[in-house]
Amino acid sequence: MTGLLEYLLGLGDDALVAAQRTAEWCARAPQLEEEVALANLALDQLGQARAFLTYAGELEGEGRDEDALAFLRDEHEFRNVQLVELPNGDFAVTVAKTLFLAAYQNLLYTRLARTAEPRLAGIAAKAAKESAFHVSYASLWTVRLGDGTPLSHRRMRDAVEEVWPYTHELFEPWAPPEAGLDPAALHGPWLEAVGRVLGEATLTRPQDGWAATGGRSGRHTEWFGPLLADMQSVHRAHVGARW
Amino acid sequence: MVKERVEAAVAAVPDPELQVLSIGELGMLREVSVDDDGNAVVTLTPTYLGCPALELIKADVAAAARAAGAERVEVVVSMSPPWTTDWLSQAARAKLTEVGIAPPGRASLPLLQPGCPRCAFPDTEELSSFGAAACMALRLCPGCGEPFEHLKAH
Structure with missing residues (x-):
């Protein structure tokens, strides 16, 4: 049984790692507008991570704040799904990851906004509105690339195929009673939402085969260690430094 | 007091x-x-x-x-109730238009197109749904040819 603390860490870690990965596009995006858009997406994720991790730290009651949780935990202590730690690949891979995560977060936050746990519901209600823009952004690009030139179609199709096995982990039975939902119940609406976008993009939903798992219990991909090292190095090199 | x-x-x-x-x-x-x-x-x-x-x-x-x-x-x-652009007063919206920022539409219709804050041309184009601040989108007015910021309905 997942406790509320564990769950908050999962929600916070999904958002934190997605923020860090997405921010890698800064100064590398294909055009200025995408640069700005991806930085905004990362900023929204970071804001959500801060709210969830701050709450997790207070609930734990051992004096750990958002910074301690973000910068002083090691790989096996992170509870994020593997989807968010995957490398960015080409722009199509980033679009596919963003679409799959945003569609999930939007459904999840919309439902969490109605739970009886007031602080969780408050953060989720705020975050749901933000994730709606992420869905719209990623949908637009999926359609533009999928229903574009033969080259963009092929690369968008390859990206969807590559990322698909990492989407199942989002719907594993992993939620405390306070969440008031079963993650598996989100899978149907998610497939419907994502399927609609893929259809419009002239892409087909990949076959289900091998599925990634383990992130929620601290087992991560080979790409996660370097990401953490990058994210945590300044904080660990300058212990206790403040702005 | x-x-x-x-x-x-x-x-x-x-x-x-x-x-x-x-x-x-x-x-x-x-x-x-x-x-x-x-x-x-x-x-x-x-x-x-x-x-x-x-x-x-x-x-x-x-x-x-x-x-x-x-x-x-x-x-x-405090996060709850969550902030919405619907809380902006009419006076606040007028101030935004005055400085060239298109005010938000209704939060229930977040993708509604705003008119140009400079020339009031109705049919403007979105350049990016994200701008220099988290709350802004970038748009272009085909009427006067000027780009402008839009405070997104939220």
Whole structure:
């Protein structure tokens, strides 16, 4: 049984790692507008991570704040799904990851906004509105690339195929009673939402085969260690430094 | 007495990113209470969870409350109910238009197209749904050819 603390860490870690990965596009995006858009997406994720991790730290009651949780935990202590730690690949891979995560977060936050746990519901209600823009952004690009030139179609199709096995982990039975939902119940609406976008993009939903798992219990991909090292190095090199 | 002064001073604190609007006009200020010893508690709600201006706003609010006579100031951030652009007054919307920022439509219709804040041309194009601040989108007016910012309905 997942406790509320564990769950908050999962929600916070999904958002934190997605923020860090997405921010890698800064100064590398294909055009200025995408640069700005991806930085905004990362900023929204970071804001959500801060709210969830701050709450997790207070609930734990051992004096750990958002910074301690973000910068002083090691790989096996992170509870994020593997989807968010995957490398960015080409722009199509980033679009596919963003679409799959945003569609999930939007459904999840919309439902969490109605739970009886007031602080969780408050953060989720705020975050749901933000994730709606992420869905719209990623949908637009999926359609533009999928229903574009033969080259963009092929690369968008390859990206969807590559990322698909990492989407199942989002719907594993992993939620405390306070969440008031079963993650598996989100899978149907998610497939419907994502399927609609893929259809419009002239892409087909990949076959289900091998599925990634383990992130929620601290087992991560080979790409996660370097990401953490990058994210945590300044904080660990300058212990206790403040702005 | 002190409460009214603190409330007015805090409500007038300008938003660092939308200088033309105060946090009162934006609807970020939820509550001000001052006890008999002059200790103030100011409750704010963030526009976006990751809004980088929030730390600065908290510092500005504490300074404004102290300048208005509060002894000690505690700034509390509350998420619920979540902030919405529907809380912007008509006067605030007019101010935005005046400085060339298209005001938000209704939050229930977030993808509704705004008209050009300069020439009122109705059919404008989106350049990016994200702008220089978390709350902004970038648009282009085919009427006057000028790009402009749009405070997104949220």
